[in-house]
């Protein structure tokens with residue numbers, strides 16, 4: 001693998017994992033514009049654990065994942081009291097607090113950033129991305145995932161059907177936090193350096209766009225969205241045009257107009273699904289009504 | 292009578308912003324009965340459903356289910372006590388398939404982490420999915436369970452809502468205008484289907500404007516007008532009652 005492609009695959013893998021962390025809450029109807037903050041907790045968590053405290057790599061990952069999950073769990077309670085654009089702003093403010101803490105804490109390297117000693121090559125990143133993708137597909141296929149998608153569509157009716165909306169949403173934040181922590185830890189160890197400036201509002205916006213442009217209705221959305229967002233700028237770069245950011249911006253706007261529900265929708269997946277090509281009608285069962 | 296009542300409203304009142312929408316309404320629904328709740332537009336029928344299912348808290352009175360006061364029980368717990376409902380305007384989840392919508396109706400039947408973590412979407416032969424397919428078949432819905440519901444015609448979606456409400460194995464099934472928008476053929480099928488449901492011992496509470504449907508299905512009715520109960524008895528009795536005729540004057544629905 002050439003260095004160029006290895007670099008792209010590394011960032012793509014991190015982006016896919018990161019996008020799934022945001023997707024898990026978005027699929028249940030919660031928009032999180034604080035992705036960079038959650039990723040930063042994972043990145044700094046393992047950087048501090050491995051480089052400053054000298055703990056082994058596995059412990060760094062364990063700390064990054066549990067710490068981010070725990071912070072997400074705690075932050076879910078105040079955030080879930082807000083709705084719509086206020087929730088977006090609350091998560092955004094949270095991310096600003098995290099990056100501010102990183103910037104002004106000398107033990108975390110401050111504005112100079114922090115070198116991370118343990119290096120993780122590209123293959124574990126790719127396998128992690130595949131693993132997280134599988135995990136989220138599984139989650140969405142489960143009855144818990146069904147409750148998440150139901151909440152996304154209609155919280156009142158879901159509640160009447162017996163879904164504990166608050167518990168599901170808090171669980172989604174926590175799972176999303178764990179995944180964001182993993183993406184941050186992989187980032188820190190692959191690039192061997194963390195700095196607060198990287199975890200900027202722009203990063204939070206981009207990862208949310210991966211998810212929204214990809215589509216929140218199925219687990220395919222974040223995968224397609226992050227591939228699209230990672231590769232299209234590269235192709236535009238190969239084209240050598242100095243207009244590439246303008247073209248890219250125009251492509252985003254066009255996607256939002258052409259596919260307002262995201263590139264991948266539930267209906268599209270149903271249409272493309274091989275099992276549906278041979279779909280059978282339900283067979284009539286015994287007439288008695290089970291009670 | 293009240294000894295065998297499965298669901299009772301006792302002096303239930305509800306105001307929205309100072310306007311009393313439900314005013315001291317009481318009635319008992321005997322176990323196993325097919326009970327109608329009728330009245331002109333805006334009488335408060337849907338609001339009564341919302342109060343029974345816990346969408347809004349009640350201001351005064353009690354909702355009693357099988358002898359237990361459920362007035363303050365959170366709405367998500369009421370379905371576990373045997374209370375299930377449909378909605379006047381179809382409230383299926385538009386991005387879910389038919390089978391997924393129906394399986395959502397089973398949510399209160401899912402117990403523990405193991406059920407929650409079962410990948411129902413990957414297992415077409417799994418118990419939950421088989422129950423859902425069987426329930427669709429019993430309701431005479433010969434449709435592809437994998438179809439996304441927003442693509443289906445109105446009459447089919449209306450019926451899927453009834454099937455979804457049945458999946459929690461309710462003891463009291465509340466249907467808000469289940470026949471609205473259906474053609475006569477579909478309406479007759481629905482009445483026949485609901486009778487099979489009733490025969491299994493499910494108590495029905497039905498809001499409906501279609502009086503021939505009510506006549507066909509319901510053994511007794513309560514008539515609401517401006518949030519108050521103005522009549523209780525048979526539909527024929529209601530149609531002969533001066534106060535009821537007065538309430539419906541101009542709409543001629545009961546005449």
Ligand SMILES: Nc1ncnc2c1ncn2[C@@H]1O[C@H](COP(=O)(O)OP(=O)(O)OP(=O)(O)O)[C@@H](O)[C@H]1O
Pocket residue numbers: 307312330331332333334335336337338339379
């Ligand atoms: N959430 C609410 N806030 C304020 N007013 C409400 C609310 N829900 C219902 N109302 C009012 O309560 C009254 C009764 O409404 P409701 O929907 O219960 O009537 P209904 O008998 O179901 O009528 P219809 O036959 O048209 O469905 C109406 O005047 C309605 O505007």
Ligand SMILES: [Mg+2]
Pocket residue numbers: 336337338379
């Ligand atoms: Mg109504």
